[in-house]
Amino acid sequence: MTTAIFISLLTSAIRLATPLLLAALAGVYSERSGVVNIALEGIMIAGAFFSIWFTHLTGSAWIGVGAGIVFGVFTSAILAAIAINLKGNQVIAGTAINLLMTALTAFLLEIIWHRSGSTPTAPAMLTTNPLKFLEGIPLLGTFFKQLTPFVYMAFIMVFVAYFTLWKTPWGLHVRAVGEHPRAAETVGIDVYKTRWVCVLISGALAGLAGATLSVGTVGLFREGMVAGKGFIALAALVFGKWHPVKTMLACLFFGLCSAANILAQSFGVNAPTEFLAMIPYIATILVLIGIVGKAQGPKASGEPYEKDEK
Amino acid sequence: MKEKFTYVWSVIRLPVIAVVFGFLTGAVCIAVTGNNPVVAYIALFRGSLASIPGFGETMYKITPILFTGLAAAISFRCGLFNIGAEGQYVVASVAAIAISWFGQGLPRIFLLALILTAGFCAGGLWGGIAGFLKAKRGINEVISTIMLNWIALYLANYLVRIPLSPNVRAGLSPAGHSVVVPEVAKLTKLKAIVPAFGYSSAHTGIFIALISAVVMWYILFKTTVGYEIRTVGLNAQAAEYGGISKAKNTMLAMFLSGGLAGLGGAVQIIGLVYMVNQSPMLPGYGFTGLSVALVGNSHPLGCIPSALLFGILENGSRQMQLAGIPSEITSIISGVILVFIAGSLVIKLAGDRIKAKWGKRAMRTEQEGL
Amino acid sequence: MSRVVEMKQITKVFPGTVANDHIDFDVERGEIHVLLGENGAGKTTLMNILYGLYKPTSGDIYIDGVKEEIRSPNDAIALGIGMVHQHFMLVENFTVAENIVLGNEPSTRGILDMEAARAAVRDVSDRFGLAVDPDARIEDISVGLAQRVEILKALYRGAEILIMDEPTAVLTPQEIDDLGTILKNLTREGKSIILITHKLKEVLEMSDRTTILRRGAVVGTVRTSDTTADELAEMMVGRQVSFSSDKQEKQAGNVILHVDKLTVKDHRGIEAVRQVSFDVREGEILAIAGVDGNGQKELVEALTGLIATESGRVTLCGCDITGKDPRTVIEAGTGHIPEDRHKRGLVLQSSLFENLILGYHYKPPFAKHGRMDPVKIVEHGNRLIEEFDVRTPSGSVTAGSLSGGNQQKVIVAREFYKDPPLLIASQPTRGLDVGAIEFVHKRLLELRDSNKAVLLVSLELDEVMKLADRIAVIYQGRIVGIVDAADATERMLGLMMAGGSPEGRTAADRTEGESA
Amino acid sequence: GGGQTLDGSAKKVVMITDTGGLGDESFNDLAYEGILRAAEDFGIQYSVLESATADDYAPNIAAAVEEGADLIVCVGFLFEGVLAEMAVQYPDQLFALVDAQVDAPNVAGLTFSEEEGSFLVGVAAGLMTETDKVGYIGGMQFPVIEKFQYGYQAGVKAANPDAQVFVAYTQSFDDSAAGKENALAQHNQGADVIYHAAGGCGIGLIQAADEQGFWAIGVDQDQSSLAPDHVLCSMIKRVDVAVYDAIKLVLEDSFTGNDIKYALSADGVGISDNAGNVPEDIMEQVEAWKAKIVAGDFAVPYDLDTFEAFEVPEM
Numbered sequence A: 001m002t003t004a005i006f007i008s009l010l011t012s013a014i015r016l017a018t019p020l021l022l023a024a025l026a027g028v029y030s031e032r033s034g035v036v037n038i039a040l041e042g043i044m045i046a047g048a049f050f051s052i053w054f055t056h057l058t059g060s061a062w063i064g065v066g067a068g069i070v071f072g073v074f075t076s077a078i079l080a081a082i083a084i085n086l087k088g089n090q091v092i093a094g095t096a097i098n099l100l101m102t103a104l105t106a107f108l109l110e111i112i113w114h115r116s117g118s119t120p121t122a123p124a125m126l127t128t129n130p131l132k133f134l135e136g137i138p139l140l141g142t143f144f145k146q147l148t149p150f151v152y153m154a155f156i157m158v159f160v161a162y163f164t165l166w167k168t169p170w171g172l173h174v175r176a177v178g179e180h181p182r183a184a185e186t187v188g189i190d191v192y193k194t195r196w197v198c199v200l201i202s203g204a205l206a207g208l209a210g211a212t213l214s215v216g217t218v219g220l221f222r223e224g225m226v227a228g229k230g231f232i233a234l235a236a237l238v239f240g241k242w243h244p245v246k247t248m249l250a251c252l253f254f255g256l257c258s259a260a261n262i263l264a265q266s267f268g269v270n271a272p273t274e275f276l277a278m279i280p281y282i283a284t285i286l287v288l289i290g291i292v293g294k295a296q297g298p299k300a301s302g303e304p305y306e307k308d309e310k
Numbered sequence B: 001m002k003e004k005f006t007y008v009w010s011v012i013r014l015p016v017i018a019v020v021f022g023f024l025t026g027a028v029c030i031a032v033t034g035n036n037p038v039v040a041y042i043a044l045f046r047g048s049l050a051s052i053p054g055f056g057e058t059m060y061k062i063t064p065i066l067f068t069g070l071a072a073a074i075s076f077r078c079g080l081f082n083i084g085a086e087g088q089y090v091v092a093s094v095a096a097i098a099i100s101w102f103g104q105g106l107p108r109i110f111l112l113a114l115i116l117t118a119g120f121c122a123g124g125l126w127g128g129i130a131g132f133l134k135a136k137r138g139i140n141e142v143i144s145t146i147m148l149n150w151i152a153l154y155l156a157n158y159l160v161r162i163p164l165s166p167n168v169r170a171g172l173s174p175a176g177h178s179v180v181v182p183e184v185a186k187l188t189k190l191k192a193i194v195p196a197f198g199y200s201s202a203h204t205g206i207f208i209a210l211i212s213a214v215v216m217w218y219i220l221f222k223t224t225v226g227y228e229i230r231t232v233g234l235n236a237q238a239a240e241y242g243g244i245s246k247a248k249n250t251m252l253a254m255f256l257s258g259g260l261a262g263l264g265g266a267v268q269i270i271g272l273v274y275m276v277n278q279s280p281m282l283p284g285y286g287f288t289g290l291s292v293a294l295v296g297n298s299h300p301l302g303c304i305p306s307a308l309l310f311g312i313l314e315n316g317s318r319q320m321q322l323a324g325i326p327s328e329i330t331s332i333i334s335g336v337i338l339v340f341i342a343g344s345l346v347i348k349l350a351g352d353r354i355k356a357k358w359g360k361r362a363m364r365t366e367q368e369g370l
Numbered sequence C: 001m002s003r004v005v006e007m008k009q010i011t012k013v014f015p016g017t018v019a020n021d022h023i024d025f026d027v028e029r030g031e032i033h034v035l036l037g038e039n040g041a042g043k044t045t046l047m048n049i050l051y052g053l054y055k056p057t058s059g060d061i062y063i064d065g066v067k068e069e070i071r072s073p074n075d076a077i078a079l080g081i082g083m084v085h086q087h088f089m090l091v092e093n094f095t096v097a098e099n100i101v102l103g104n105e106p107s108t109r110g111i112l113d114m115e116a117a118r119a120a121v122r123d124v125s126d127r128f129g130l131a132v133d134p135d136a137r138i139e140d141i142s143v144g145l146a147q148r149v150e151i152l153k154a155l156y157r158g159a160e161i162l163i164m165d166e167p168t169a170v171l172t173p174q175e176i177d178d179l180g181t182i183l184k185n186l187t188r189e190g191k192s193i194i195l196i197t198h199k200l201k202e203v204l205e206m207s208d209r210t211t212i213l214r215r216g217a218v219v220g221t222v223r224t225s226d227t228t229a230d231e232l233a234e235m236m237v238g239r240q241v242s243f244s245s246d247k248q249e250k251q252a253g254n255v256i257l258h259v260d261k262l263t264v265k266d267h268r269g270i271e272a273v274r275q276v277s278f279d280v281r282e283g284e285i286l287a288i289a290g291v292d293g294n295g296q297k298e299l300v301e302a303l304t305g306l307i308a309t310e311s312g313r314v315t316l317c318g319c320d321i322t323g324k325d326p327r328t329v330i331e332a333g334t335g336h337i338p339e340d341r342h343k344r345g346l347v348l349q350s351s352l353f354e355n356l357i358l359g360y361h362y363k364p365p366f367a368k369h370g371r372m373d374p375v376k377i378v379e380h381g382n383r384l385i386e387e388f389d390v391r392t393p394s395g396s397v398t399a400g401s402l403s404g405g406n407q408q409k410v411i412v413a414r415e416f417y418k419d420p421p422l423l424i425a426s427q428p429t430r431g432l433d434v435g436a437i438e439f440v441h442k443r444l445l446e447l448r449d450s451n452k453a454v455l456l457v458s459l460e461l462d463e464v465m466k467l468a469d470r471i472a473v474i475y476q477g478r479i480v481g482i483v484d485a486a487d488a489t490e491r492m493l494g495l496m497m498a499g500g501s502p503e504g505r506t507a508a509d510r511t512e513g514e515s516a
Numbered sequence D: 001g002g003g004q005t006l007d008g009s010a011k012k013v014v015m016i017t018d019t020g021g022l023g024d025e026s027f028n029d030l031a032y033e034g035i036l037r038a039a040e041d042f043g044i045q046y047s048v049l050e051s052a053t054a055d056d057y058a059p060n061i062a063a064a065v066e067e068g069a070d071l072i073v074c075v076g077f078l079f080e081g082v083l084a085e086m087a088v089q090y091p092d093q094l095f096a097l098v099d100a101q102v103d104a105p106n107v108a109g110l111t112f113s114e115e116e117g118s119f120l121v122g123v124a125a126g127l128m129t130e131t132d133k134v135g136y137i138g139g140m141q142f143p144v145i146e147k148f149q150y151g152y153q154a155g156v157k158a159a160n161p162d163a164q165v166f167v168a169y170t171q172s173f174d175d176s177a178a179g180k181e182n183a184l185a186q187h188n189q190g191a192d193v194i195y196h197a198a199g200g201c202g203i204g205l206i207q208a209a210d211e212q213g214f215w216a217i218g219v220d221q222d223q224s225s226l227a228p229d230h231v232l233c234s235m236i237k238r239v240d241v242a243v244y245d246a247i248k249l250v251l252e253d254s255f256t257g258n259d260i261k262y263a264l265s266a267d268g269v270g271i272s273d274n275a276g277n278v279p280e281d282i283m284e285q286v287e288a289w290k291a292k293i294v295a296g297d298f299a300v301p302y303d304l305d306t307f308e309a310f311e312v313p314e315m
């Protein structure tokens, strides 16, 4: 009984952490290159919506996920254009995208299905463990059984992000661009291109995070289903000091606290449900108070880079 | 005269063009829904501006977002990003309800002052927590305010459900809202002063908001407190060198910021809603406030026209709905306006190109004239 | 000799400024060519054009006799041009090796090969005799080392033409000598060097030819061996400059600043200032001399309340200011010209008016009861701009839009206005042209003559010897010795700065002697 | 429609949603359905105002009055406080209020005995469970949502006194992922039948049931179409009927502002099983309990106090 509960707590934590993790990694890419991404929430909404729409259109959930990623990229291109080429205010741009995507998806829902609230259930979804052979492992089998393809993708992405940003020349360029773009430019690195690529990768990951919530959880899109997770991801990113592995730990921590709230309720813990719901948020603050050392983001993050007029 | 016009135009050009683009995009979306954009926009403006009651409705929409806009503006000026106006607003509304209920016996003026002070302090405290954590423990205010938003929401829901619930207090029929603000603590409706405001819900809270904007402007730009806050925002190290404490000003700015959001919550409660409902989500004013501040260039007075713009849109949305157009359209319009304001360089470039063309044409005409 | 660089009729117009006005400039292979000129003369702009950072409004560039279009630093690097920028272009939280290879990293199958990078760094640094630790982080190393890294960066990319924008502004005499040797070695290898500097002594010692710019135009190019410092100075500013100081003998008065066994830790928690004691009296200038990074920064920041002190006591005019906050220290009577004007001294996005009251913005007549008086503030600003000859279109422009020299004048003006009993001046003339230096020096001496105490922290021995009454030399956070300026020689100070005592014993000997 | 045809083309109905808005899979959608049906049958004009926040309730009502609505349908108990005031302000305006009552002559409160319907699905759950563990997921602890909970708990207790009921609130009506995680947690604890009153969160529950192979119980309308094999039954609440009836009364000029309670006895609430998943014998017992409630043999508890005082009556 206790192992079962432990495993269910763990899998629940991991599933809850998955969309946060993907979105937070999206933030890692874009902020490491110097572009603050407040738009994570909006891009997730776009990803969640378009992945469902394309699943409806094609009948394939994987194509749907692809579409979620592609539209995440499109959405982030708005941010990239404003933040990089137009040297606009990145926070306004992000806020605008959040507003726009909330409205646009609701609008399209109306146009396409003539209803509001949620789409019909998609003909396919990706909510079950893709690696069936893992389920055969004793004890751990039940653990793997409760994972979705997105869980694997998220954790692979942690590795990919760490590897690309810390172990490749390109990653060194990205981090240099985020810290000191002028220095990067003087050694011949194209600041704009590097930032564009990072913001688009960010869009792809946040789009995938959105698809996790729709295709990967309930098989439909619902207005409000992202429910502030983009902002929690933003917090996790800062909590994780803009580092993929630490960000993963931050997301897992948050997921674990949320799972603990849920588990506590199913145990019938006798406390007002509102107080239980506060657990993840209070715990995060307490942990932050306990952690010594400031979170220092990439220095040039949020600053538009002016190429010298030539 | 012409110079003055040129100056004013240079200041408002970007927002104006952004608004035009926003409405054009909106028109396309309206057309897609099979409606006539002209009809929709007439409805929008008729509802928001064309009549006194309509304008009154716009004013009640402006009131809370002007407060949260000011809250965001002052935090921006200190180099802080207060995403927490939502939570600060919520705690303050609960505080306002509690004071108005428990202080019913007090003289009206005194009670109102007490409620507003309580709202300001409650919001200020909630913001101050983030400020304190930032100043003393270096915790990024973005994280702490996001977390505090949710904590505020759940705390308010609990308080409304149990300690402040009328049915728990008086054994009445169940309700999802708190006790109601007693008559004595309600702000005066504008229609009670000027009957022309008719059906509108506008209340004297708008004046409190406008006064707050002016006071904030004064504090920020005319006092040493403002000088210090702005200096910390622009260069904290230079500020410290100049004997300006970063920690103190961070806390002060977060307190003021939270206080303004809180004042917004209190005013909204005693001016319009009269109770706090249990709610699954944050009211959203804090986020709109960010937009208001950003469009208003983080200037307290700039927040006024900016809040007016968002107020018109939000109120106009109701009229468009009555004309059968989905409410999302106005959100799309606001979003597009913001996109264009964020990317204001496009506008500038387009504007310059147009100007160049006109300039050439003007020159040609002159030459032809010669 | 062949001309490796030829810039013909280069003009660069910024909105409102002609930074370069039909400039002709050439460099021969293997020479060190100095670009000299006042602040804002257009030196940096010209070199940024050569390095592909700016596009000239008009004019042509020839490299090795071939006309080239240099559109970006990439083009410049490909043509064998390297640049060490005035403000270092190093990523602070990267290691030395990462900075050097950035943009040109060794990799195997797409994976960054840091081992190869370290090896390559060791290789170039050995070849040119520029020792660095490839794994040190930039934020942890001294300015002198950071500059080496910049040079190595260029050499690693195979630079044949090396542009150095004010490389000596931040270096100690020893480091400058080292740099001289390095540059000579490089020219021996056939590399050509363009050097921007304000220091005439260096110009005379190091260079083969000198081109002088004034207000964006070339005044002339001279063979250095045929000229003198006075001549160069005159060409530069267009008038005669006096180098001798008219320092009067003066009896020092009461103790103003008393520092007793002060110990301070730096941001990494290492003791940067150890048991330092000294006094500064009325009517004297006490200079702290030393190689950069020996605790000067921490000492000054601790004295002004910007960082915490570990132990010890500081009193100012008799009152204890140990560990007090900056405002208390300021109010007790301290003026402070900080060493980093962009970081501490100015709010670059604010107007000059606002910058010129920083530190006393809350006091009458600028503010009463918390309300600021714009009229008084503007009057005050205009007066200081006038008095200190700050070159600016008006006081309402942002401080960031001024040239470095003028920015420094703004700070100097503000701190002098306070007329404080104690002025702490940290590198007060860094980056200034000779005219401006002359001005600041004059004002510092005037302050001393009006019976104020001045603590001067400077890396430049010339300046120290010219201004100070007494000189304290700091080495690894300790005061190695305090000598009268009249008795001091450059050689003696140089020895002390390397840790030797004035009597010839080393600091290490002394510490042992004390502990025994 | 009824026998005779009413012409409503000159009448205008404005519906005002609560913050859930259209698409809440709950009372707002159902009320809208009632209006649509009335429009089809009588040709009335209608429009809908969605309230972005609770602060919009009063202004939306004012705007609707301005529009010259013949009937304003306010959906959701959150309108209670506001409407008490507005009804006085606009004494000639007719209002229908879904889910709450207001003491005013021009407001008809349309309320439902959710606890009775929930009692019936509770009985079904109690009889269906093989683990003696069942679950309940609520959106927020609104008093109305608690009626679902206690009615359900009473039903489970009546049918299966040994069964344990897990109760969870998601603090949301939209976060489907949270609904799913709560369902999975309860299922992992052994619950094999789970009921919800959580709007969009319930979709997560139904999805979880479909994947893990346990029973979900739908709410408000028959939700079996979402997962025909794993939605055991649904507790239906005929908000659509109530709204339709109210409009009809207006057209017939007989709208009085009297409150109307849609109880089990009037089929205002009930149990629905379009997919036919409830076994015959269990349905029979459910029907038996239904008869007892309709006959008024006992009162179904609707809050903590009444639940604690509740004694399972003799069958």
Ligand SMILES: Nc1ncnc2c1ncn2[C@@H]1O[C@H](COP(=O)(O)OP(=O)(O)OP(=O)(O)O)[C@@H](O)[C@H]1O
Pocket (backbone or CB within 6 Å): C014, C015, C017, C018, C019, C037, C038, C039, C040, C041, C042, C043, C044, C045, C046, C401, C402, C403, C404, C405
């Ligand atoms: N990007 C720019 N935009 C506008 N004006 C500029 C720009 N860069 C330089 N200037 C102006 O061009 C002139 C020359 O500047 P430059 O930096 O080349 O001077 P400098 O000789 O390097 O001075 P210093 O000795 O202070 O380093 C100055 O008046 C400066 O303000």
Ligand SMILES: Nc1ncnc2c1ncn2[C@@H]1O[C@H](COP(=O)(O)OP(=O)(O)OP(=O)(O)O)[C@@H](O)[C@H]1O
Pocket (backbone or CB within 6 Å): C039, C040, C044, C086, C087, C166, C400, C401, C402, C403, C404, C405, C431, C432
């Ligand atoms: N946007 C701008 N508008 C006007 N002047 C500018 C602008 N950007 C840079 N400058 C000027 O261009 C010059 C080059 O900048 P840089 O940072 O090299 O300053 P500097 O004067 O050489 O500084 P220092 O003397 O401290 O070494 C400076 O004079 C600076 O004031």
Ligand SMILES: [Mg+2]
Pocket (backbone or CB within 6 Å): C043, C044, C045, C086, C165
């Ligand atoms: Mg320069």
Ligand SMILES: [Mg+2]
Pocket (backbone or CB within 6 Å): C039, C086, C166, C404, C405, C431
């Ligand atoms: Mg300079």
